[in-house]
């Protein structure tokens with residue numbers, strides 16, 4: 001039998017590897033919106049599964065939606081909402097000591113575990129009726145996981161802070 005690969009001219013081989021690089025590049029770009037990860041996770045991924053493949057860089061881009069009301073730099077001031085540097089695993093309604101939290105949020109108790117943050121980001125008004133965070137929420141579980149991974153990366157203990 002003829003081995004087609006060995007028969008291929010160097011030019012054909014170069015063409016093939018160029019094609020492969022283009023395809024890889026395309027699939028990387030296509031995953032910019034998480035499409036490949038979403039396909040792999042299915043329609044209703046659990047939080048753990050979504051966090052395992054979470055992308056903090058994409059989460060940072062999604063944070064653009066939060067940035068109108070929140071700063072995230074260490075020691076940065078509050079806006080309409082409190083500064084969020086290092087908020088993960090902190091007691092709820094405590095991240096910025098100078099910020100005037102609503103009773104609705106303060107009364108929740110507990111800490112910002114990934115589970116609590118996931119519920120909050122899905123629908124703040126449902127978690128704390130009367131909250132001043134007027135944000136309709138992130139409906140997509142992967143978007144929430146990416147934002148949570150980004151919040152985790154923006155803390156004093158995180159090596160991947162940028």
Ligand code: HEC
Pocket residue numbers: 062063065066067068069070080081082084087091092093094095096100101102104105121130131132133134135138147
């Ligand atoms: C329209 C303004 C606005 C937007 C947009 C917004 N927030 Fe908020 N956020 C607030 C306000 C106001 C509070 C304080 C809520 C309260 O006291 O009831 C808050 C509180 C929070 C808290 C609690 C902090 C603590 O110390 O306990 C977290 C976490 C948070 N927001 C995350 C986010 C993230 C992540 C996004 C984007 C996906 C976002 N917020 C979008 C206004 C906003």
